[in-house]
Amino acid sequence: MELFRIGRTIPFMRHALVLNIISFLTFVAAVFFIITRGFHLSIEFTGGTVMEVNYTQSAPLEQVRTVVSGLGYTDFQVQNFGTSRDVMIRLPLAPGQSSAAQSDTVMKALKVSDSTVELRRVEFVGPQVGRELVENGLLALLFVVIGIVVYLAVRFEWKFAVAGVLANLHDVVIILGFFAFFGWEFSLSVLAGVLAVLGYSVNESVVIMDRIRENFRRERNASVVEVIDGAITQTISRTIITHGSTQMMVMAMLIFGGPTLHYFALALTIGIWFGIYSSVFVAAAIAMWLGVTREDMVKPVKKPDEVEESYEL
Numbered sequence: 001m002e003l004f005r006i007g008r009t010i011p012f013m014r015h016a017l018v019l020n021i022i023s024f025l026t027f028v029a030a031v032f033f034i035i036t037r038g039f040h041l042s043i044e045f046t047g048g049t050v051m052e053v054n055y056t057q058s059a060p061l062e063q064v065r066t067v068v069s070g071l072g073y074t075d076f077q078v079q080n081f082g083t084s085r086d087v088m089i090r091l092p093l094a095p096g097q098s099s100a101a102q103s104d105t106v107m108k109a110l111k112v113s114d115s116t117v118e119l120r121r122v123e124f125v126g127p128q129v130g131r132e133l134v135e136n137g138l139l140a141l142l143f144v145v146i147g148i149v150v151y152l153a154v155r156f157e158w159k160f161a162v163a164g165v166l167a168n169l170h171d172v173v174i175i176l177g178f179f180a181f182f183g184w185e186f187s188l189s190v191l192a193g194v195l196a197v198l199g200y201s202v203n204e205s206v207v208i209m210d211r212i213r214e215n216f217r218r219e220r221n222a223s224v225v226e227v228i229d230g231a232i233t234q235t236i237s238r239t240i241i242t243h244g245s246t247q248m249m250v251m252a253m254l255i256f257g258g259p260t261l262h263y264f265a266l267a268l269t270i271g272i273w274f275g276i277y278s279s280v281f282v283a284a285a286i287a288m289w290l291g292v293t294r295e296d297m298v299k300p301v302k303k304p305d306e307v308e309e310s311y312e313l
Helices: 011-039 060-069 099-112 127-155 158-180 188-218 223-234 234-256 258-289 304-312
Strands: 048-054 076-079 082-093 118-125
Touching: 011 060, 011 158, 011 223, 011 258, 060 076, 060 099, 076 258, 076 304, 082 099, 099 118, 127 188, 127 234, 158 188, 158 258, 158 304, 188 234, 188 258, 223 234, 223 258, 234 258
Parallel strands: none
Antiparallel strands: 048 082, 048 118, 076 082
16 A cells, blocks of 8 residues: 655665664764663652552542642552542652552542542562563564564564664664653653564665565665665655554544553653665665575576486486
8 A cells, every 4th residue: 555656766775874873873862861860760669658549439539649749749640540430649758658658648639539449459669670570571672583583684684684783783772861861750661662663663674675685686786785775765655654653543642541551651652763764774774784685585586407417416
């Protein structure tokens, strides 16, 4: 499916060096901010108090957030779970105050606005759980990267496997750099968004690599640069359709999803745009510089006499 067809090949690789230098500088800056500033981790990683409360009618989430914020909390989460009447409240650690004391204070404030609210459960989530989540998240990221390398190496060729992985890591590190620089809250949902971007970005790279392989077979006299430029140009319409429709859905979450989905949608938005950029200018350019050729993508076909000769031997 195509919205439009571009008749003239756009010379993307002509600007690959300059754009990849910019990418490298952006990548280095992201690593610098991650190391120096670190992440503003949510209580899922740092530990805190988890409360579950129940309302007789649909829970007024914004009202609950206003009440909790009025108690001086800044890093907290309020969201529905189970039904629209059940609310989960996550509070950060308060120095010198136990989970029971925190829950009592919050419940007294909530009952002022609605006396029917009931406390169903309260528990303390320790930082040990947070360390386990970090370790499991890093392991998930490692397994995803290994899976991508194996998949691309089997389906295409090792040069494209290396290019695809570097492009995907480029996207992930830059997303993390944004969160470190602006101090946005890094939660489990954001980690899920980062892992989703890995798969989303590699899909775009695979589409371009597939078209490069097809063009190598069809355009026998074209150079490597011409083949890559043609492949990217031919997939622009598909890129606009898929990424545009995805971004509309993510934008709806960003605008209407509330605080619960805000940073998840923000991570996806950054990943979508940098995923397009990295697939075009990073993955394709790195494969070109690694020396990908027609022979790498199209295996030579043996002639009949060669087959007979090998059979006689």
